Amino acid sequence: AQKITQTQPGMFVQEKEAVTLDCTYDTSDPSYGLFWYKQPSSGEMIFLIYQGSYDQQNATEGRYSLNFQKARKSANLVISASQLGDSAMYFCAMRGINTGGFKTIFGAGTRLFVKA
């Protein structure tokens, strides 16, 4: 079965510091994609970063980077130089062939609080 696990319900980080949000996954798909989304209190879902299972390098997008460890089935999100506006819910997600028609499944989410 496909599964995404985010074990940190909430995280605190001091402004300007880096923070790592954990994500592990389980899949039998040979090929899959991993995503991180941000959901502010307003509710919209904002795509942050993508990692393909065959990508050799870890993905980076500005202050976001994805620490992809395929053997451990982990895809942690690293946010550098945290800003107050980073306070939000963060969801790790996965899409693979065997999730049934390329559906995306989401983890439970981690709420990040950035302290001034």
Add this chain to the structure above:
Amino acid sequence: GAVVSQHPSRVICKSGTSVKIECRSLDFQATTMFWYRQFPKQSLMLMATSNEGSKATYEQGVEKDKFLINHASLTLSTLTVTSAHPEDSSFYICSAEEGRESDGYTFGSGTRLTVV
């Protein structure tokens, strides 16, 4: 970038009435759209996959007759909650994929439904 417009953003309705939620891709064609439901402080749960010109594919446990999905054009999918009850109160959000998987899904802004 790709934009998905979702309306209404908030709706309050009486028990027993029906509510229609629209999801439009503004600058791209979406043969497939996804509808999610999110309970407070929980993750996104996929309800159904909306396919242009054909029947929607519903997830296990989702009542087809209660949550009617129509994807009549390449830019519009609608979700109708029929005979709404208080337990249908939730946050509903749609998404579509414009192009490459690495670009992630584009989400609508969501609809907060309250049934009184």
